[in-house]
Amino acid sequence: MATFPLLIGTPDGLLFEGDVVRVVCRSITGDLAILARHVNFCTALGMGGAHVVFEDGTRREAACIGGMLSMQDGVCRLMATTWEWQEDIDAERAAAAKKRAEDALARSGLTEREHRLAEAKLHRALVRLSVKG
Numbered sequence: 001m002a003t004f005p006l007l008i009g010t011p012d013g014l015l016f017e018g019d020v021v022r023v024v025c026r027s028i029t030g031d032l033a034i035l036a037r038h039v040n041f042c043t044a045l046g047m048g049g050a051h052v053v054f055e056d057g058t059r060r061e062a063a064c065i066g067g068m069l070s071m072q073d074g075v076c077r078l079m080a081t082t083w084e085w086q087e088d089i090d091a092e093r094a095a096a097a098k099k100r101a102e103d104a105l106a107r108s109g110l111t112e113r114e115h116r117l118a119e120a121k122l123h124r125a126l127v128r129l130s131v132k133g
Contacts, residue, residue, distance in 0.1 A: 002036035003055050008078045010067075016052070023076060025050035025064050034069070034076050042070040045080060047123055049131045061086040063131040065099055065124055082124075089132045098125035 003019040024033045026048030034041075049063040067080035101122035104110070110118065 001055065004034075004036040004038075004074055004076060006052065006076045006078065008052075008080065008083055010080050010083050015085075019055065020052050021055055022055075023078065025049070025069065025078070027069070032069075034071055037074070038071045038076075040070075040072050042068065042072075044076070045069055047127055050083075061131050063089060063104065063128045072111040075113060084128065084131075086131050086133070089128050091129065092133045094125050094128040094132065097121060098129065101125060 001021045003021055006016065006018065006020045008016040022033055023033065026032075026046040027043040028046045029043070031048070032043070035068055040053065045064055045067040047065050048063075048107055050062045052060045052062070054060070063082070063084045063086075064078075064080050065082035067078065067083075069078045071075065071077075101118050104118035105115070105122065
């Protein structure tokens with residue numbers, strides 16, 4: 001299969017640079033897959049599981065929390081707010097974050113902002129736990 005260059009970065013720096021067959025992640029409008037020779041494209045990223053497929057068929061899973069993806073002249077650049085490879089996710093920490101968010105949502109008297117923040121924290125924890133498996 002044809003490959004294309006992929007760069008994955010976060011505000012902390014470059015996490016991955018190499019040729020891949022496919023990258024799949026969640027945009028703000030739904031899941032998308034980028035393959036070689038994809039048209040020029042740019043989108044905001046949502047929160048969800050992602051994966052990269054290499055030429056040898058291996059697949060590497062990750063949790064992606066927001067950012068931007070662009071495919072320009074055959075090069076895909078993915079700048080994520082947070083990108084965690086499956087092996088780097090701390091399941092205990094994610095489970096604790098899930099519990100804290102659930103506890104916050106169970107409290108009465110939350111402001112709308114506090115409720116939205118707790119929901120976002122719960123969603124992030126659930127994404128991490130689903131990727132970790």
